[in-house]
Amino acid sequence: MGGRFPPLDKTAMSRYFLQPSGLGPRMNLHEGLNTVGRNPTNDVRLTEPSVSSFHCELEVSPAQVVVRDLQSTNGTRLNGASIEQGVVRLGDELRLGELRLVLDCEVPVVTIPQLKPVAAPAKESVRYQCARCLRVWEDRHLKRLKLGRDSEELRFCPACSGRCHPASPEQTATLPTAEPSLLNRLSQTIQIGSHPK
Numbered sequence: 001m002g003g004r005f006p007p008l009d010k011t012a013m014s015r016y017f018l019q020p021s022g023l024g025p026r027m028n029l030h031e032g033l034n035t036v037g038r039n040p041t042n043d044v045r046l047t048e049p050s051v052s053s054f055h056c057e058l059e060v061s062p063a064q065v066v067v068r069d070l071q072s073t074n075g076t077r078l079n080g081a082s083i084e085q086g087v088v089r090l091g092d093e094l095r096l097g098e099l100r101l102v103l104d105c106e107v108p109v110v111t112i113p114q115l116k117p118v119a120a121p122a123k124e125s126v127r128y129q130c131a132r133c134l135r136v137w138e139d140r141h142l143k144r145l146k147l148g149r150d151s152e153e154l155r156f157c158p159a160c161s162g163r164c165h166p167a168s169p170e171q172t173a174t175l176p177t178a179e180p181s182l183l184n185r186l187s188q189t190i191q192i193g194s195h196p197k
């Protein structure tokens with residue numbers, strides 16, 4: 001027993017616990033002396049009738065976990081052997097009266113910090129304002145026209161086909177970005193802009 005578990009480790013020390021071999025909640029151990037028994041003043045309180053009021057104590061230190069029997073009525077066994085004192089290794093079974101407990105520990109979780117998303121390049125957030133109807137558009141909504149191979153790509157308003165120019169964030173911060181779908185609905189109910197053919 002114990003061979004498949006890592007050696008006692010200072011980093012895991014505060015995470016030791018006793019796991020009942022049947023169903024039952026685990027019992028956390030703290031650094032230093034942990035008293036175990038049925039008396040409610042114990043650090044680890046057990047209700048099993050065959051456990052004495054003050055059955056044993058477990059001393060948790062960086063180097064090891066030591067169990068000492070406190071002259072209990074039904075005795076303390078470590079991996080089957082009746083003991084007065086012994087070193088408990090991970091995976092070892094303690095038997096207090098009829099109760100079987102296994103020393104286990106939480107493997108310390110190494111957390112990798114989440115990478116924060118890098119802010120999108122500023123040019124992607126540039127919006128365009130129509131010179132004619134003054135609506136503000138996302139770049140993807142605009143009609144484009146390239147007049148020549150090396151010429152600048154021109155952008156046109158999808159609503160009124162007016163020329164659109166990059167608008168500074170300060171300029172457009174207070175202006176809502178138009179959505180073509182909304183605009184289509186608006187243009188059906190009220191006449192806005194002109195629709196050159």
Ligand SMILES: [Zn+2]
Nearest residue numbers: 130133157160
């Ligand atoms: Zn326009």
